[in-house]
Amino acid sequence: MAGVLADWTEEERTAFGSRPLRLGHSLSGSPLFDDDALEQLIDATPRDRVQVGTMHRTARDPASWREGDLGSLGGRAVLDAVRRGFIWVHLRRVHETDARYRALMADIFAEWERRLPGLRTYRHSMSVLVSSPGMNVAYHVDVPGQSLWQVRGEKRVWIYPPRPPFLPQAALEDIILKRAADTALAYEDGFDDHAACLDLAPGTIATWPLNAPHRVVNGGGLSVSFTLEHWTDALRAAYAVNYANGLIRRATGRDAVLSQASLGPGAWAKLALAGLHKLLASTPPHPARSSFRVDPAAAEGIRDTAPGARAV
Template sequence: MTALLTADDAAFENLFPDQPFRINHALAGDPRLTLPAILQLVKALPRDRIEYNSGKAAVSQDPSSTPLVDLDPEEVVTQIETAGAWMVLKRVEHHPTYKALLEEVLESVARARGFRDVKRARFTDIQGFMFVSSPNSTTPFHLDSEDNFFVQIHGDKQFAIYDNTDRSIASEDQIEHAITKHRNLKFEDAYASRGTVNELKPGEGVFVPYIWPHWVKTKDSYSISLAITWKTPEVKRRNNLYVANSMLRDRGFPQQAPGVNPAFDAVKVAAVQTMALLAAPLRRSEGLRKVIRSLVLGKDANYYYRDKAKPKQVGM
């Protein structure tokens, strides 16, 4: 099998999965990753798999004041060159066409690295996130709860990644909030020296390790990008701890960071896993997913249903 995604052998040997590195890919001409195909995907996805807003956000954007756009999801795609918008289509692996695409990419990486299949390469819980952005749009400073091969399909992008291994950029409490409430982080100018800005063109990309903060900017053309993500068992366990800690903290019970009390951590992980198993059949319904998110993550967990710009207030 020809590798659809490649990097220097030394990068995989010496940096993966703890440090970022540049990658190359053969997806830029794939018909599944064009605007017409993405428009059909938008039509097929449930509404809670689509998030979008104005691309005129700040790197250090307050989520509560994120500027919106007065467009429907399909209009964002058809007018992307002039819409001034940023859009992410979440969990595209639920669509069989894109499930196949993600698996093709990671299978080729696994085989190229000498593994029999994706499971043995520790690519589990595979998910995909499609990004469609207008020219000169910003994705604010944030972190994500998975490892990520981020590939650029159309247009040029700046992708800046910041080292937070000593937790001086985002503390454990801030990481918990980003994973369970909203991904955005506050950006300080002092962080600049700890970041690497990657200039990405179609056919290029970057590996983003778990919870490494980053911001992204498009340039003078509209952009299409794809995040091919996965979670190892260790990452899933840590995310479960953040969810448990957040739920308990919201109910007035202060919590220690993951790893401080391993015995209690094990109890919390088991409880979250049990709740997830019980909720799994209910999550097939968009309405019930919305309710579950509110119960587990808080009243603002469904913030991405803010479709359009708020109407201007008419003076009295």
């Protein structure tokens, strides 16, 4: 396929991965993201790979984020509810659901690595996000390397430095160890003074440094975007060090700053500890508690259920 990435400047090449960037792409008119394709993708995606969320229209605090459920709704009804309501739908690992998305993902990463000689990525993953006009997405952090590709509608993304107080070390460790959800971060309005603010229109991409917390507010109209996740040797080493630091903190009760260096004898010992623990221990994902069900006929497109209830 023809390349999908817009030309990069030398400054963008140098800054990739070290600071927030807004880049360009050519997928805004792709039929893979029109209504028919999205309805089919929603129908085809296993429900255990679908995450649904909402929060108060004016909230920024991640504590107001709520998880929900699609129930047995078909793709057309889901899109109708999202378009008229206040809902965020996350279709995970769509490359495993439909070969067309898998091919697109492979082409993008191949082109990305051609643009950045020396970059070698693996464990790729692609997810599609469909969300309502004006929808907020809570302040949160992602564990792998990630980029956000806007295809339809508009977003404003605030990206915060990946360091305390925006990202407390112990909070990141708990998220990596799956002891907490990715929204388990404290947010303060004053954080915005330190954030990079990127406006995304169709045909734009946001990238940011590893583990940089971020939040999103949609513009008017249905928003369709996708995320790409990846790992590199350097990202895996940083992950393993934070994983080991979490184990050390729990075992010792230490509340001190622990080294996050991924080189040297101390780091190598932490890599070994993380590898051994992952080999011997089974860490279940942090459980999501569903408190609403998507309902096209309801206000905001959702109907409250008992906390923890799941659709049948």
